[in-house]
Amino acid sequence: MVIPIRAYGDPILKKDCEEIDEDYPELQELINNMFETMYEAKGVGLAAPQVGKSIRLFVVDGTAFADGDPNGNMEELRGFKRVVINPVILESSEDEWVFKEGCLSIPAIREEVTRPSSITIEYYDENFELVEEELDGYHARIVQHEYDHVHGILFTDHLSPLRKRLLKRNLQEISKGNVDVDYKMKFPEKKGKKVVN
Numbered sequence: 208m209v210i211p212i213r214a215y216g217d218p219i220l221k222k223d224c225e226e227i228d229e230d231y232p233e234l235q236e237l238i239n240n241m242f243e244t245m246y247e248a249k250g251v252g253l254a255a256p257q258v259g260k261s262i263r264l265f266v267v268d269g270t271a272f273a274d275g276d277p278n279g280n281m282e283e284l285r286g287f288k289r290v291v292i293n294p295v296i297l298e299s300s301e302d303e304w305v306f307k308e309g310c311l312s313i314p315a316i317r318e319e320v321t322r323p324s325s326i327t328i329e330y331y332d333e334n335f336e337l338v339e340e341e342l343d344g345y346h347a348r349i350v351q352h353e354y355d356h357v358h359g360i361l362f363t364d365h366l367s368p369l370r371k372r373l374l375k376r377n378l379q380e381i382s383k384g385n386v387d388v389d390y391k392m393k394f395p396e397k398k399g400k401k402v403v404n
């Protein structure tokens with residue numbers, strides 16, 4: 208089942224999410240729905256708060272980037288598919304790089320974000336097996352973006368005050384639903400309706 212993706216301005220996107228355990232109700236169904244929702248939106252990552260659940264869970268699959276890159280630079284992302292639960296970044300490299308990020312909750316805006324090049328992350332997979340992984344390049348990039356989501360942080364929070372000011376109007380329009388998007392979304396300020404979480 209495809210779930211409408213919460214848009215910028217929805218208060219759930221700013222909340223630090225809760226850890227979960229194996230008894231979380233209908234977890235496998237939620238994970239399946241998140242993959243389906245992400246694929247429908249042609250995204251490479253989706254975090255639980257983006258579908259209205261304030262829990263530390265995200266899914267990634269980099270294949271859409273590999274498919275969409277004519278130069279083949281993102282081929283390493285093909286098949287990079289993970290379910291990540293209760294993640295903790297254990298180490299981040301001092302080395303950083305800049306990449307233009309987007310977000311399914313912030314359609315039509317892409318901005319350069321600086322992040323560490325590589326990370327070591329510990330998390331539980333969909334079977335609640337503990338995993339420790341070292342990631343770099345695009346893998347580390349996608350996972351850090353999603354890791355932020357489950358801590359209430361959006362990529363726009365990483366921008367300079369000037370960039371934020373320049374984007375303010377566009378972001379407000381997204382909250383109101385005044386944006387072209389070809390997947391299902393839920394806008395917090397559309398037609399005077401306010402989303403209550």
Ligand code: ZN
Pocket residue numbers: 309310311312352356
């Ligand atoms: Zn995002």
